[in-house]
Amino acid sequence: MTSAQDVAQQIERRDIRNRWLLSAPALVIIFLAAIGPLLVMVAYSFMVKGDYGDVRFGEFSLDGWFSVLFWRDIFDDTIGLADAHLSILWRSIRLSFITTALTLAFGFPTAYFIATRPPSTREVWVFLITIPFWTNLLIRTFAMQEVVRNEGILNSLMIWSGIVDQPVQIMYTDAAILFGMVYVYLPLMVLPLYASMEKLDFRLVEAGYDLYATRARVLWRIIIPLVRPGVIAGSILVFIPSLGAYVIPRVLGGGKNMMLGNLIELQFGAGRNWPLGAAMSITVMLIVMLALLVYVRNATRSGVQHG
Amino acid sequence: MRGTALPQAQPAEEWGVCVSESAGRNAIDVRGVRKVFGSGDGQVTALDTVSVSIRENEFFTLLGPSGCGKTTLLRLIAGFEFPTDGQIMLHGEDIALLPPFRRPVNTVFQSYALFPHMTVAENIAFGLEMLGKSRSEIDGRTADMLKLVQMEELAKRKTSEISGGQQQRVALARALAPQPKVLLLDEPLSALDYKLRKEMQLELKQLQHETGITFIFVTHDQEEALTMSDRIAVMSTGKILQVGSPHDIYEHPAERFVAGFIGETNFLDAEVVATSAGSATVKLPSGKQIPAGLPEGFQPGSRVSLAVRPERAQIVAADADATLAGVIDNLVYLGTDTHFHLRLDGGEAFIVRQQNSSGSGINFATGDRVGVILGDDAAQILKD
Numbered sequence: 143m144t145s146a147q148d149v150a151q152q153i154e155r156r157d158i159r160n161r162w163l164l165s166a167p168a169l170v171i172i173f174l175a176a177i178g179p180l181l182v183m184v185a186y187s188f189m190v191k192g193d194y195g196d197v198r199f200g201e202f203s204l205d206g207w208f209s210v211l212f213w214r215d216i217f218d219d220t221i222g223l224a225d226a227h228l229s230i231l232w233r234s235i236r237l238s239f240i241t242t243a244l245t246l247a248f249g250f251p252t253a254y255f256i257a258t259r260p261p262s263t264r265e266v267w268v269f270l271i272t273i274p275f276w277t278n279l280l281i282r283t284f285a286m287q288e289v290v291r292n293e294g295i296l297n298s299l300m301i302w303s304g305i306v307d308q309p310v311q312i313m314y315t316d317a318a319i320l321f322g323m324v325y326v327y328l329p330l331m332v333l334p335l336y337a338s339m340e341k342l343d344f345r346l347v348e349a350g351y352d353l354y355a356t357r358a359r360v361l362w363r364i365i366i367p368l369v370r371p372g373v374i375a376g377s378i379l380v381f382i383p384s385l386g387a388y389v390i391p392r393v394l395g396g397g398k399n400m401m402l403g404n405l406i407e408l409q410f411g412a413g414r415n416w417p418l419g420a421a422m423s424i425t426v427m428l429i430v431m432l433a434l435l436v437y438v439r440n441a442t443r444s445g446v447q448h449g
Numbered sequence: 450m451r452g453t454a455l456p457q458a459q460p461a462e463e464w465g466v467c468v469s470e471s472a473g474r475n476a477i478d479v480r481g482v483r484k485v486f487g488s489g490d491g492q493v494t495a496l497d498t499v500s501v502s503i504r505e506n507e508f509f510t511l512l513g514p515s516g517c518g519k520t521t522l523l524r525l526i527a528g529f530e531f532p533t534d535g536q537i538m539l540h541g542e543d544i545a546l547l548p549p550f551r552r553p554v555n556t557v558f559q560s561y562a563l564f565p566h567m568t569v570a571e572n573i574a575f576g577l578e579m580l581g582k583s584r585s586e587i588d589g590r591t592a593d594m595l596k597l598v599q600m601e602e603l604a605k606r607k608t609s610e611i612s613g614g615q616q617q618r619v620a621l622a623r624a625l626a627p628q629p630k631v632l633l634l635d636e637p638l639s640a641l642d643y644k645l646r647k648e649m650q651l652e653l654k655q656l657q658h659e660t661g662i663t664f665i666f667v668t669h670d671q672e673e674a675l676t677m678s679d680r681i682a683v684m685s686t687g688k689i690l691q692v693g694s695p696h697d698i699y700e701h702p703a704e705r706f707v708a709g710f711i712g713e714t715n716f717l718d719a720e721v722v723a724t725s726a727g728s729a730t731v732k733l734p735s736g737k738q739i740p741a742g743l744p745e746g747f748q749p750g751s752r753v754s755l756a757v758r759p760e761r762a763q764i765v766a767a768d769a770d771a772t773l774a775g776v777i778d779n780l781v782y783l784g785t786d787t788h789f790h791l792r793l794d795g796g797e798a799f800i801v802r803q804q805n806s807s808g809s810g811i812n813f814a815t816g817d818r819v820g821v822i823l824g825d826d827a828a829q830i831l832k833d
Contacts, residue, residue, distance in 0.1 A: 348529050349562035351549040353576035354627065363575075367566045 187420035195414045206417025210425055227405065227422075234402040235429075237316060238384035241323040242331075245380050246373065248324070249331035253372070254365075256332075257339035268336065271329050279326065283393045286322045287313065290394065314396035322390040327383065331376040338372030339365075374441045382430055402426055475538075476631050476663040477503040477526060482535030482545075484521050495521040497687040498535070503631075503665060504680075508657045510666045512674040513684035514710070519667045522684075523633050526665065527556045539630060550579070555624035556633040559640070561616045563608040569619050570595065570604040576627035594622040597656075614645045621653075625660065632657075634666045638673065650676050671711045675699065683707045699758075703744050705831045708756040715762070715799045717755040721747050721830070729830060731755065734795050737772055741828035754831045759802035761827035764789055764819050771820025775799060780815050789813065791821070 187206045189197040208214075213224040256267040274282065289295045292309040300306045312318050342365065350360040366373070388403030395401070400408075402422070409419030484496040496518045503509045511519040524530045526537060528549030537545040544552050555576065563572050573594050577587045595601045598618035603611055608619060617637060624632055634653075638646045654677050657664045668674055674681050675695040682692045683706070691703045702708035705716070719731040722738060729743040731753065741755055765771055778798075779790035782805075789801040801821060813819060 343560075343562070345558060345560055345562040346564060348549070349556070349558060349564070350575075351529070352527060352554075352556045353623070354550045354579035355575075356550055356579075359579060364564060 183420045183423055187417050187424060189417055191415050191417050193414075195410070195416060197416050203417065206415070206421040209415070209418045210421050230400050230402060230405050233316070233399070234385055234387075237319055237323065237401065238381050238387075240320055241327060241384045242377050242381045244320070244324045245328050245331035246377065249328055249335055249376065252328075252332050253335035253339050256336050257342065258344075264340070268333070271332050271336075274326070274329060280389055280393075282326065283322055283389050286318075286325060286390075287393055290318050290321055313394065314399060316395070316399060318394040319387075319391050319399060319401070322394045323384050323387060326390060327380045330379040330383070334375035334379060335369065335372040338369040338375075342368055370441060374438065377437070378434060381433075385430060386426065474505050475502045476505045476507070476540065477665070478536075478538035478541075479503075479522070479526075480536040480538065482522070482525060482532045482537060484518075484525060484530065485533045494687055496525070496532075499687070499689050500535075501682055501689055501692060503663060505663055506661050508654065508664045508666065508677055508679045510668060510674040510678040510681045511684055512668055512671060512681050512711075514669055516686075517684040518687040519669075519684050520635060523556075523635055523665065523667050526631070527554055527633050528552050553627075553630040554633060555627060555629040556635065557620050557624045557637045559636045561620040561637075561640075563616055563619055563623070565607070565609055567608070568604065569600060569606050569608060569611065572608060572619055573623045573626050576623065580627055590626055594626045597625070598622045613640055614649070617641060617649065621656070625656075625662070629662065631663045631665060634664060636668055637666075638668075639670075646673075653677060675711070683710060685710075700826075701742055701744075701829055702756055703832055705754055705756070708829070708831055713759050713800060713802075715757040715759060715797075716831075717757060717797065717799075717828070719753055719755050719828075719830075721749050721751050721753055723749055731828070731830065733772070735773070739772055739823055739828055740825055741830050742826065743830050744832060746832070747830060755828045756831050757799075757823060757828050759788070759800040761824050762799075762801045762821050763824075764791075764801045764803055764813065765822055766820065767818045768820045770822075772823045773799065773821040775819065775821070777813055777815050777817050777819060780813070789819075791819070 186197050188202055188204070189199065190201040190203040190205065192198055209224065210227065211224055213222050214220070215222070252271075256264055256271075259267060287294070290312040291297070292311065292313065294313075296312065297306075297309040301309065312321070346364055346368065347360055350364045355363060385401075386403050387401055388407060391399060391401040391404055395404075406419050406422050406426070409415045409422065413419070479499055479501045482496055482499050483494070486493045486495055499518070499522060511522060513519045521530065525532050525545070528544070528547060528551075532545050535545070536543045539552070539554070544554075564575065567575070570591055574587050574591045577590055582590075591604075592601075595604050598621060600615065600618055600622065603615060608616060611619070617640075620637065638649050638653075641649060650673060653664070653666075666674075666677065675698075678695055680692060680694055681698050683690045683698060685706050691698060691707050693701075698707065699711055702711065702714075708714045708716075717733065719733050719741070721743075722730045722732050724730075724743060724747065727743055729741050729747065730738050731741045732738050747753060762773075767774060773791075773793055775791040775793040777789055778792045781788040781790070785805060786802050787805055789803065791799040791801065793799050799821065
């Protein structure tokens with residue numbers, strides 16, 4: 143005899159099976175496209191590099207990992223810190239931080255502006271924000287080059303208006319990279335910020351004004367704490383791709399101002415050191431994971447629990 | 450809600466608002482205020498040249514149906530909106546164009562608008578912090594306020610972790626903590642259930658009495674207005690129709706809208722026969738003449754509407770001497786009262802409310818022919 147409990151259990155089991163079936167395609171893709179290659183990378187990082195790229199399968203070596211931070215003189219085998227790698231790592235982190243800060247500074251007022259429009263026009267503004275996504279990143283970056291190069295729009299304007307007499311060298315500097323990254327990643331900051339500002343109850347802003355808070359204090363004490371989830375999401379969405387940026391530093395930063403993405407690419411290309419490239423990639427991933435963990439924990443500790 | 454330390458009225462100089470002595474005893478003077486929203490074809494006049502004076506230490510209620518402009522008037526006093534025309538005086542000083550954070554006026558919002566990222570105590574302390582009070586003063590006053598609204602135990606809770614009634618108290622404490630000159634309350638009880646609302650009505654009234662702060666209370670609930678107010682302003686379509694004590698408004702409504710909005714009212718057509726100071730003799734369609742309360746501006750011969758409260762009429766056995774005659778359409782027994790829904794001989798509906806006392810004598814049934822007699826002050830002439 144089947145009791146009601148048995149039937150309920152059967153239904154539950156069937157539900158669970160159906161859920162797995164429904165998510166199977168996604169799981170397969172996630173495994174093949176993300177976890178699989180990652181495992182391959184981990185494996186490569188522990189192998190001996192091949193002479194013309196590739197790796198020698200089955201030969202275990204820690205050289206790849208060793209070379210991430212250290213450097214061995216080919217003549218006398220003395221060991222030194224890999225300064226170039228560290229300075230590129232430092233530049234990448236620094237530029238990514240500045241990019242995140244700048245997109246936050248520019249994106250916050252933009253998101254606030256959109257969120258305070260009448261509901262019918264908000265969609266139009268959000269739509270406008272997404273327009274840059276329609277064009278390929280590489281093409282946009284070359285367009286950026288057209289703006290910042292010595293004979294470009296920006297320098298021509300500055301010379302024409304008499305601010306400077308000589309073109310200012312922007313191309314192939316960190317400034318050019320920042321310029322490009324802020325431009326490209328700004329929408330990634332604005333959209334999550336807007337999403338949490340749209341949910342903001344503006345009656346709370348009125349309550350703040352009513353209780354003698356000036357505009358600056360309402361912003362600092364009420365609006366920013368309440369849209370913190372958006373700030374966190376936006377910062378993550380900007381910081382991570384900034385750290386791994388490849389096209390922008392390549393086109394606007396030139397060969398001298400490399401970022402991690404370019405350094406890693408170099409190992410798989412001209413450097414012919416796949417294990418090192420693999421080890422570096424995993425290192426970057428670990429740094430990002432660690433940074434996120436610390437950031438999210440700090441940012442949510444003061445507890446934003448509004449619905 | 451009886452606490453030890455009550456907010457005392459604060460000298461206005463502290464707010465940078467200069468008080469002119471000639472201002473008299475009005476806390477707020479609204480003078481010729483108009484508020485128009487939108488522009489061009491989409492223009493909406495929310496307030497149409499409103500003037501009203503609110504006295505110090507008064508529990509003043511703005512009463513009207515939704516869309517009558519009562520909340521707009523409150524928001525103009527709070528500073529969330531600015532008038533298109535006119536002045537708003539606080540103790541004789543025009544505050545109409547000051548931002549809300551420069552006005553010694555606090556609001557209890559309909560939605561409470563408690564800050565969800567702060568605790569109960571932090572919410573209450575917020576206004577004091579923004580005024581730059583010392584830490585010890587902030588802590589002291591916050592503790593007093595928590596005590597006043599009996600929320601000491603929940604001080605450390607997040608506002609999402611307390612009940613609606615408790616949120617209401619926190620909102621009240623938060624608005625009272627900075628010792629405002631005037632407290633504005635925007636339908637603060639509408640989200641509470643019936644029993645809690647009844648309790649809060651009494652507590653609010655008590656609190657107003659104890660603090661001596663001028664309360665301006667917005668509601669669409671006429672019963673709430675009658676229970677709590679010292680004076681009521683009845684509003685409709687952007688205008689104030691009548692200002693007066695609950696008794697005045699109920700017993701002597703000046704306009705048909707006021708009579709209809711507050712309590713149940715019977716309307717009768719009549720013609721003025723003779724007038725004297727404050728009263729008149731009117732002739733009903735049946736030819737009977739009765740006395741009626743008279744507002745200004747009516748001459749003998751004018752056609753008028755009369756308002757008669759159901760409890761001011763008395764039902765009697767059909768009799769030629771009765772003022773009105775009709776048939777009982779419907780009879781509703783309500784324990785203490787019985788409501789008789791009559792169809793008068795002229796075809797109008799008429800309601801009589803009679804107390805069920807032991808001596809009320811005759812029992813009537815649906816379909817009976819009955820008479821109605823009106824007391825000497827039962828009828829009131831209305832401006833339409």
